[in-house]
Amino acid sequence: MTDTTLGQPRLKHQKQDRSKDSITSTATAFILAGATATGKTAVAQILAEQMGCSILSADAMLVYKGMDIGTAKPTVADRGDIPYAGIDLVTPAEPFSTGRWIESATSVLKAFGQQQPTTGTHTVTPQGKPSLIVVGGTGLYIKALTDGMQSAVAPPGIREKWQLVFDHSGISGLQSELRQRAPEAFASFPDPSNPRRLLRALEQLETMGTLPGQWKTNSASATTVIVLSLPREQLHRRIARRVDQMFQTGFIEEVRALRKAYPVWSATAAKAIGYEEVCALLDNTLTQEAAREKMIIRTRQLAKRQETWFRHQTQAHWLMLTEHDTPHAIAERVYELWRHYGPTTIHIPG
RNA sequence: GGCGAGGUAGCUCAGUUGGUAGAGCAGCGGACUGAAAAUUCGCGUGUCGUCGGUUCGAUCCCGACCCUUGCCA
Numbered sequence: 001m002t003d004t005t006l007g008q009p010r011l012k013h014q015k016q017d018r019s020k021d022s023i024t025s026t027a028t029a030f031i032l033a034g035a036t037a038t039g040k041t042a043v044a045q046i047l048a049e050q051m052g053c054s055i056l057s058a059d060a061m062l063v064y065k066g067m068d069i070g071t072a073k074p075t076v077a078d079r080g081d082i083p084y085a086g087i088d089l090v091t092p093a094e095p096f097s098t099g100r101w102i103e104s105a106t107s108v109l110k111a112f113g114q115q116q117p118t119t120g121t122h123t124v125t126p127q128g129k130p131s132l133i134v135v136g137g138t139g140l141y142i143k144a145l146t147d148g149m150q151s152a153v154a155p156p157g158i159r160e161k162w163q164l165v166f167d168h169s170g171i172s173g174l175q176s177e178l179r180q181r182a183p184e185a186f187a188s189f190p191d192p193s194n195p196r197r198l199l200r201a202l203e204q205l206e207t208m209g210t211l212p213g214q215w216k217t218n219s220a221s222a223t224t225v226i227v228l229s230l231p232r233e234q235l236h237r238r239i240a241r242r243v244d245q246m247f248q249t250g251f252i253e254e255v256r257a258l259r260k261a262y263p264v265w266s267a268t269a270a271k272a273i274g275y276e277e278v279c280a281l282l283d284n285t286l287t288q289e290a291a292r293e294k295m296i297i298r299t300r301q302l303a304k305r306q307e308t309w310f311r312h313q314t315q316a317h318w319l320m321l322t323e324h325d326t327p328h329a330i331a332e333r334v335y336e337l338w339r340h341y342g343p344t345t346i347h348i349p350g
Numbered sequence: 351g352g353c354g355a356g357g358u359a360g361c362u363c364a365g366u367u368g369g370u371a372g373a374g375c376a377g378c379g380g381a382c383u384g385a386a387a388a389u390u391c392g393c394g395u396g397u398c399g400u401c402g403g404u405u406c407g408a409u410c411c412c413g414a415c416c417c418u419u420g421c422c423a
């Protein structure tokens with residue numbers, strides 16, 4: 001089959017990377033990405049059923065238990081018999097991070113790694129061998145998976161320390177701290193007015209002695225992610241429709257119940273699109289029409305940022321869709337592309 | 351119908367003592383290494399309601415008209 005010949009150079013390339021890092025094992029997965037509301041969840045479900053795969057969600061908001069309607073999480077009925085990982089990992093009261101997601105993903109991959117051949121013939125559906133579909137819109141999670149994120153858990157207190165610097169002396173405080181510690185790195189810092197990145201850079205510098213730089217495995221050229229995309233105007237229409245559906249299917253009630261169960265939410269969960277607005281609605285600081293409007297706008301802006309990420313940060317094959325394409329038809333096209341590219345090899349850390 | 355206020359970017363508005371105009375939001379593009387649905391950077395020509403008048407020159411002053419809005423009838 002043509003799959004294997006196409007897959008060959010990639011495998012060689014990745015084996016080289018593997019030797020210079022202390023990565024012990026690999027797994028393979030098919031990766032499906034795309035902006036929010038492009039329909040990737042339904043497509044992944046169909047493909048998982050047809051191929052006998054499990055699904056690993058790469059989405060920063062599906063990790064929260066109970067945040068279902070507003071995150072467009074597939075329902076239990078939607079999921080059928082397909083095992084899902086990467087969802088319902090923590091409560092909205094707990095903070096979450098990319099690191100925690102990788103941790104969780106790693107344990108999933110380990111289970112799959114043992115069942116997968118590391119080299120040789122990869123077919124799209126290895127007979128009798130369950131395979132993994134990674135689906136999601138959080139580009140950083142996918143890239144962390146495919147390219148290997150430098151790992152270091154900062155000891156508690158360090159971020160707080162730098163946060164304090166920021167609170168007291170603002171962005172210029174962080175800038176001068178970084179300039180002092182790493183002048184040449186600061187000079188070429190990509191966006192020096194971004195407090196998050198400055199803060200994280202200082203945190204990492206203190207913890208690991210290095211700044212964020214090279215990805216661990218430079219396999220971007222070998223990884224092909226399928227990205228679903230709709231024309232902007234059609235996507236905007238779908239977003240508006242989906243937000244209205246959320247309200248019609250009890251979104252406000254969901255948020256009300258969640259607040260009762262968890263009076264205080266983590267900073268990450270509290271910023272979720274829709275949840276922030278409906279909380280404001282319940283606090284009477286926003287009308288329902290204003291909440292709806294704001295949700296639609298924020299979702300559109302998210303979608304735009306997601307597409308920017310996939311355009312520039314991942315080796316992607318874009319699948320241009322129309323709103324008239326059915327999930328089954330899309331699934332068929334994705335399947336063909338997966339046949340063509342073969343699965344992506346993922347290095348499992350540890 | 352009378353009196354007042356207003357009609358400027360997709361929206362909300364600022365402004366020009368007359369030399370053809372700029373903010374916020376939206377939109378578009380970019381960045382992104384453990385907060386990522388986060389955070390952050392860049393991009394502003396639009397018959398200044400319409401038609402006349404005054405003027406070297408009008409979006410600005412004057413007149414008429416159209417539309418919106420408030421109060422009084």
